[in-house]
Amino acid sequence: MRAIVINGYGGPEQLIIKELPEPTPEPGQVVIEVKAFGLNHAETYMRKGLWGDVAKVTGIECVGVVKADSDGRFAEGQQVIAIMGGMGRVINGSYAEYTRLPSTNVVAVDSTLPWHELTAIPECYATAWACLFGNLDLKRGQTLLIRGATSALGQAALNIAAHAGARVIATTRSPERLVKLESLGAETALVDAHDLSRRVRDSHPAGIDAVLDLVGNSTLLDSLAMVRRHGRVCQAGFLGGLSPLESFNPLLQVPSGVHFSFFGSFVFGTPEFPLSDIPFQEIVDRATNGVYQAKPARTFMFDEIRDAHRLMESNQANGKIVVKVASA
Numbered sequence: 001m002r003a004i005v006i007n008g009y010g011g012p013e014q015l016i017i018k019e020l021p022e023p024t025p026e027p028g029q030v031v032i033e034v035k036a037f038g039l040n041h042a043e044t045y046m047r048k049g050l051w052g053d054v055a056k057v058t059g060i061e062c063v064g065v066v067k068a069d070s071d072g073r074f075a076e077g078q079q080v081i082a083i084m085g086g087m088g089r090v091i092n093g094s095y096a097e098y099t100r101l102p103s104t105n106v107v108a109v110d111s112t113l114p115w116h117e118l119t120a121i122p123e124c125y126a127t128a129w130a131c132l133f134g135n136l137d138l139k140r141g142q143t144l145l146i147r148g149a150t151s152a153l154g155q156a157a158l159n160i161a162a163h164a165g166a167r168v169i170a171t172t173r174s175p176e177r178l179v180k181l182e183s184l185g186a187e188t189a190l191v192d193a194h195d196l197s198r199r200v201r202d203s204h205p206a207g208i209d210a211v212l213d214l215v216g217n218s219t220l221l222d223s224l225a226m227v228r229r230h231g232r233v234c235q236a237g238f239l240g241g242l243s244p245l246e247s248f249n250p251l252l253q254v255p256s257g258v259h260f261s262f263f264g265s266f267v268f269g270t271p272e273f274p275l276s277d278i279p280f281q282e283i284v285d286r287a288t289n290g291v292y293q294a295k296p297a298r299t300f301m302f303d304e305i306r307d308a309h310r311l312m313e314s315n316q317a318n319g320k321i322v323v324k325v326a327s328a
Contacts, residue, residue, distance in 0.1 A: 001031045003096035009049030012309040016274035023100035024070040035115035037062040037094040039321040059094030061123040081122040105269035120296040120320040127265045128157035135208045135234040140165035148214030159292040197225040215240040229257040268327045294324040
């Protein structure tokens with residue numbers, strides 16, 4: 001089979017296409033014929049060697065059909081989506097014509113969406129759903145701020161939160177993207193800057209209910225400063241980089257009564273975070289019906305993977321980047 005391999009840590013030029021043996025089924029695992037896969041910022045860090053364990057074949061999500069399941073949980077040819085389960089980290093991931101991963105990280109779906117559109121859903125919408133209704137316990141009528149809302153994950157969260165009846169404030173660093181955020185359901189769209197919490201407090205003196213921070217450590221303290229007592233902040237991204245907070249002191253810098261948590265999608269498929277918690281079929285149906293605007297921003301072919309990674313790192317995609325496998 002063809003697979004995209006990390007030849008050595010570095011830039012996109014380190015991604016090369018090689019022939020590798022096709023994976024064979026093992027107990028508790030499913031072999032998937034990959035039709036398309038989505039790109040994630042985590043994979044650029046894996047490619048650079050900045051993400052701990054990294055497999056030769058990266059990629060943390062895909063859509064396709066079941067090739068083999070030794071346990072008989074899935075039928076051959078069944079349409080599935082797959083996320084995480086160690087893909088790209090401790091086992092070869094989805095940047096290949098076939099991949100093998102634990103059955104706990106595979107979900108059957110029924111969809112008429114083209115493969116490249118379906119693959120814009122799994123990782124982003126699962127993570128957004130878990131953050132909004134798990135960590136943030138979002139309720140209808142509450143005010144939520146999404147920081148980094150033009151990212152693929154941010155747009156998924158905006159779609160879900162607006163449909164759920166939340167009043168969404170969405171931020172971007174690019175003024176020209178404000179209209180896009182409003183079209184996705186944001187009640188207010190703001191340009192992100194160092195004084196964002198002050199501007200939010202000016203319009204919401206008591207503080208807002210929740211913040212989903214996808215920028216990361218560089219904006220965390222400012223995000224904590226804009227929520228009310230018993231409000232919630234969830235960090236689930238690192239668009240601003242992986243650099244840690246300097247001299248972070250929770251005793252002095254975390255407001256009293258504010259709930260702060262982190263969500264990482266690598267927990268999906270574990271006993272504590274089963275994929276059954278995520279209503280994938282409902283999400284796919286809403287995307288199919290246009291309730292969620294989940295179409296990919298850019299679609300590349302398998303042999304264009306370097307260009308796809310360059311676009312990812314430029315932060316100019318304005319949404320989800322997906323890659324079609326040639327046979328799709």
